[in-house]
Amino acid sequence: MTRExxxxxxxxxxxxxxxxxxxxRSEIGGFALHHQLSxxxxxxxxxALSRLLLMNDATxxxxxxxxxxxxVREIFELQPADRLLLMEEVALVSRALDEIxxxxxxxVAAIGNVVPQLHVHIVARFRSDPVWPAPVWGRTPPYxxxxxxxxxxxxxxxxxxxxxxxxxx
Amino acid sequence: MTRExxxxxxxxxxxxxxxxxxxxRSEIGGFALHHQLSxxxxxxxxxALSRLLLMNDATxxxxxxxxxxxxVREIFELQPADRLLLMEEVALVSRALDEIxxxxxxxVAAIGNVVPQLHVHIVARFRSDPVWPAPVWGRTPPYxxxxxxxxxxxxxxxxxxxxxxxxxx
Numbered sequence: 001m002t003r004e005x006x007x008x009x010x011x012x013x014x015x016x017x018x019x020x021x022x023x024x025r026s027e028i029g030g031f032a033l034h035h036q037l038s039x040x041x042x043x044x045x046x047x048a049l050s051r052l053l054l055m056n057d058a059t060x061x062x063x064x065x066x067x068x069x070x071x072v073r074e075i076f077e078l079q080p081a082d083r084l085l086l087m088e089e090v091a092l093v094s095r096a097l098d099e100i101x102x103x104x105x106x107x108v109a110a111i112g113n114v115v116p117q118l119h120v121h122i123v124a125r126f127r128s129d130p131v132w133p134a135p136v137w138g139r140t141p142p143y144x145x146x147x148x149x150x151x152x153x154x155x156x157x158x159x160x161x162x163x164x165x166x167x168x169x
Numbered sequence: 170m171t172r173e174x175x176x177x178x179x180x181x182x183x184x185x186x187x188x189x190x191x192x193x194r195s196e197i198g199g200f201a202l203h204h205q206l207s208x209x210x211x212x213x214x215x216x217a218l219s220r221l222l223l224m225n226d227a228t229x230x231x232x233x234x235x236x237x238x239x240x241v242r243e244i245f246e247l248q249p250a251d252r253l254l255l256m257e258e259v260a261l262v263s264r265a266l267d268e269i270x271x272x273x274x275x276x277v278a279a280i281g282n283v284v285p286q287l288h289v290h291i292v293a294r295f296r297s298d299p300v301w302p303a304p305v306w307g308r309t310p311p312y313x314x315x316x317x318x319x320x321x322x323x324x325x326x327x328x329x330x331x332x333x334x335x336x337x338x
Contacts, residue, residue, distance in 0.1 A: 074275055076260040076267070087256040091245040098245070106243055109278035113294060113302035125282060133282035135304050 030070040034117040037066060040142070042150050044157050046166040049085040050120075052093065052157070057142035058149060061101045061124035063157075065089055072118045075110055089164075090120060096160040097124045100153075107135060199239040203286040206235060209311070211319050213326050215335040218254040219289075221262065221326070226311035227318060230270045230293035232326075234258055241287045244279055258333075259289060265329040266293045269322075273301075280306060 033051060041053035041064060049069075055062035067086055072078055078086060094106050103124035110120045123136055131139040145153075158165065202220060210222035210233060218238075224231035236255055241247055247255060263275050272293035279289045292305055300308040314322075327334065 074263060074267070075256075075277055076263040076275075078260075080257075080260075083256050083260055084253050087244075087252050088249075091247075091249075091252055094243060094245040098243070105280075105282050106245075107278070107280045107282070108244055109276070109280065109304075111274075111276050111278065111304055113274050113276070113304075135278075135280055135282075135306050137304050 029068075031068040032070075033066060034115050034119075036115045037064065037117065037119060042145065042154075044154055045161070047089045047092075047161070047164050048166065049082055050089050052161075052165075053119075054145070054150065054153060055121075055123075055142070056144050056150075057140075058145045059140055059143050060129060060136055061097055061103070061153070062136070063093055063097060063122045065093060065120045065122065067118055069118075073112060073116055074118065078118070086120070090122065092161065092164055093122050096157060097122060099160060100156045104132075109135070111137060198237075200237040201239075202235060203284050203288075205284045206233065206286065206288060211314065211323075213323055214330070216258050216261075216330070216333050217335065218251055219258050221330075221334075223314070223319065223322060224290075224292075224311070225313050225319075226309075227314045228309055228312050229298060229305055230266055230272070230322070231305070232262055232266060232291045234262060234289045234291065236287055238287075242281060242285055243287065247287070255289070259291065261330065261333055262291050265326060266291060268329060269325045276304060278304070 037053060040056055042056055044052040044054050044063070046052065046068070047065070050065040050067050053064040053066065055064060065086070067078060067082060069078065069082060075083060075086070090108060094108060097103070098106060101124045104127050105125045107123040107125055108120065110118060112118065125132060125136075206222060209225055211225055213221045213223050213232070215221065215237070216234070219234040219236050222233040222235065224233060234255070236247060236251060238247065238251060244252060244255070259277060263277060266272070267275060270293040273296050274294045276292040276294055277289065278292075279287060281288060294301060294305075
């Protein structure tokens with residue numbers, strides 16, 4: 001991976017533009033993405049239940065699903081139908097990551113000790129990655145994506161998840 | 170928690186006794202619990218899909234679900250019906266842990282970088298625990314349960330999960 005000047009802020013500004021972001025969050029029952037998740041990630045799209053985010057850390061292919069439900073911290077607090085939807089979205093996104101990156105293992109986790117909004121990490125792990133076999137959380141400082149690299153992943157995800165993605169426009 | 174002499178080996182020998190353990194593993198399609206999971210845990214029972222294990226580490230209330238399906242490493246490799254069952258078992262066991270221990274947060278994770286058999290950790294976390302807010306994996310040496318402490322948890326789980334537990338006898 002080339003180490004170009006990080007240009008994620010450009011993407012950030014773009015995705016925070018009211019004209020291109022999700023227009024009306026009140027439509028989804030008062031859900032608003034926690035600021036820490038917003039700060040640490042790049043938005044890749046929306047699925048039926050969850051916001052799909054790319055952790056802005058090029059060290060690992062690392063996606064995050066955030067069910068668009070207000071005031072939920074734990075999986076068991078989701079309504080049963082939402083839980084099943086979450087499982088299907090986890091499987092769908094896991095399979096996409098697996099196909100795109102061909103990792104040695106996927107790590108799927110709802111931790112949330114720091115950010116009090118339910119979110120599920122899906123991380124593609126390689127025996128050659130910096131902290132294998134340890135979990136990734138809190139181990140290495142984030143290495144922000146270049147616009148080019150982030151757009152490439154967005155394209156790969158859109159190709160594989162097109163039927164499941166809700167159009168934001 | 171009192172720090173008595175660890176007596177988990179007694180429980181171990183007991184649960185490994187062919188007369189009291191699951192009689193015929195071939196009945197469940199060739200599934201056999203990975204030796205590392207067997208070594209590190211105490212069996213608490215079986216649910217419709219998963220073996221329910223208690224991590225033999227009294228530092229955290231820490232359960233593990235292992236879907237009784239052979240040769241599965243990733244959630245997305247499970248059949249769709251099994252995935253939904255797994256989600257329901259995760260929710261059920263999470264709620265039981267939450268009621269019994271009243272933790273500050275639950276951590277739910279399928280990591281599996283070391284043990285190549287799909288297993289889902291459900292860990293009750295407290296702000297006062299030794300590594301909060303970091304994840305628990307690989308942080309502190311395991312502190313084995315006494316027989317008394319493990320039996321107490323088994324009783325609490327059986328009380329809350331009785332309808333979901335498959336009788337092993």
